[in-house]
Amino acid sequence: MINKIGKITLYVNDQQEAVEFWTKKLNFVVKFEKQMGPNMKWVEVGPSENEFTTFVLYDKNLMQAQNKEAIISHPSIILSTNDIEKTHNEMKENNVQVEEIMKMPYGSMFSFKDQDGNKYLVREDNY
Numbered sequence: 001m002i003n004k005i006g007k008i009t010l011y012v013n014d015q016q017e018a019v020e021f022w023t024k025k026l027n028f029v030v031k032f033e034k035q036m037g038p039n040m041k042w043v044e045v046g047p048s049e050n051e052f053t054t055f056v057l058y059d060k061n062l063m064q065a066q067n068k069e070a071i072i073s074h075p076s077i078i079l080s081t082n083d084i085e086k087t088h089n090e091m092k093e094n095n096v097q098v099e100e101i102m103k104m105p106y107g108s109m110f111s112f113k114d115q116d117g118n119k120y121l122v123r124e125d126n127y
Contacts, residue, residue, distance in 0.1 A: 005053050007044065011060040011072040013116050015043055018057045021115040025094040028055075074118040084108040084124035091122075 012018040022028040022045045031054050032044040040062055044054040060072050081087040084101055088110055091098050098112040109123040 007054050007056050008075065008077065009056040009058050010075070010114075010118070011063055012057050013060055015041060015057050015059055017115050019043060019045065022055065022057070025096050026091065078109075078121045078123050081122055081124050084110070084122070087122055087124075 010018070019030065023030060026047075028045045028047055029049055030043065031046045031049070031051075032042065034042050036042050040059070043057045045057060046052075046054040063070050063072055088098060088101055091112055096112050099110050101108055101110045107123050109121050111119050111121050113119055
């Protein structure tokens with residue numbers, strides 16, 4: 001049966017801009033990149049070389065052309081950190097649009113936006 005979450009597809013307006021955002025502002029690495037024909041490239045990024053789960057950065061317009069019924073709206077994604085303050089500060093220093101840290105009973109968190117204005121959460125889990 002299923003034993004891991006493999007890939008989460010993020011539909012983006014511009015693949016190269018998305019790669020730059022994730023690698024330069026959030027320190028992710030390109031885990032896989034392959035040209036898939038004249039107009040399509042498959043690109044996966046992840047938080048480190050050792051992390052199994054990746055984001056597939058897929059062009060919104062290509063997906064719509066391939067499958068008119070595809071839902072290309074943004075998924076709800078919560079990323080994890082061990083140090084919310086440090087992560088928040090590093091993202092601010094990298095000019096990422098971040099909101100203030102919220103302290104909740106189940107952990108501290110803050111939201112940020114990517115290059116296309118999609119919103120994500122970063123959470124420091126307290127178990």
